[in-house]
Amino acid sequence: MAHEGNNMETDRQPFARIIEEELIDYRIRTRFSHPVFVKSLGLSGTERVLEFGSGGGCLSSALVRSLIPEGSLSCVEISPYWVEKARRRLKSFTNIKYLIGDITRMTIPKNHFDVVIIHFVLHDIEPAARIDVVSALAKCLRPEGILFISEPAKPEHGMPLSEIRALMRDTGLREIHTGCTRSWVRKWICYGKFKKSW
Numbered sequence: 001m002a003h004e005g006n007n008m009e010t011d012r013q014p015f016a017r018i019i020e021e022e023l024i025d026y027r028i029r030t031r032f033s034h035p036v037f038v039k040s041l042g043l044s045g046t047e048r049v050l051e052f053g054s055g056g057g058c059l060s061s062a063l064v065r066s067l068i069p070e071g072s073l074s075c076v077e078i079s080p081y082w083v084e085k086a087r088r089r090l091k092s093f094t095n096i097k098y099l100i101g102d103i104t105r106m107t108i109p110k111n112h113f114d115v116v117i118i119h120f121v122l123h124d125i126e127p128a129a130r131i132d133v134v135s136a137l138a139k140c141l142r143p144e145g146i147l148f149i150s151e152p153a154k155p156e157h158g159m160p161l162s163e164i165r166a167l168m169r170d171t172g173l174r175e176i177h178t179g180c181t182r183s184w185v186r187k188w189i190c191y192g193k194f195k196k197s198w
């Protein structure tokens with residue numbers, strides 16, 4: 001698998017985001033809401049999982065803990081800063097690897113992963129670029145593999161469920177179920193489970 005990426009020196013993250021990530025995502029979500037979310041996915045523990053946009057490893061932490069050593073987690077993340085943070089936080093796990101770069105330009109094995117997870121990432125990507133990202137992720141999934149997605153639904157910072165469904169349909173993924181719910185901080189979230197049938 002190719003490891004591409006921008007330079008750590010040029011990969012500056014906004015200070016406010018660093019603080020928010022450390023205090024809310026890492027200290028609270030990693031401990032309380034992410035384990036509940038991961039449990040709801042119903043993984044057996046032996047899967048090869050790809051997490052797209054894994055950031056500082058807040059969700060990855062719950063994901064890797066749900067896998068037994070036969071399972072593995074591959075974290076795809078465009079920012080070397082966040083990958084370094086995740087590496088430090090999750091250094092005790094041996095069944096996790098990091099792929100730094102743009103998924104649309106990486107050579108990731110096709111038909112390889114049992115599960116792909118997109119958690120609060122796609123809405124940050126420019127709308128016109130989303131179809132190529134989802135298409136690249138669909139190609140990595142093995143036939144009958146499952147893609148889970150959760151995204152905020154706010155019009156100014158999020159994406160509607162209709163767009164998620166259209167993107168999945170246009171890349172040939174079959175809908176298992178979708179919906180919208182309110183998170184513990186009362187924000188609307190759209191989610192979906194899709195299957196690769198080709």
Ligand SMILES: C[S@@+](CC[C@H](N)C(=O)[O-])C[C@H]1O[C@@H](n2cnc3c(N)ncnc32)[C@H](O)[C@@H]1O
Pocket residue numbers: 025052053054055056057058059060076077078079082101102103118119120121124125
């Ligand atoms: C809000 S964070 C979510 C992190 C993680 N999924 C979670 O829920 O804890 C979004 C992450 O997606 C990454 N990201 C954005 N665009 C990306 C892209 N095109 N490829 C890979 N990662 C991307 C960002 O660098 C950021 O770390």
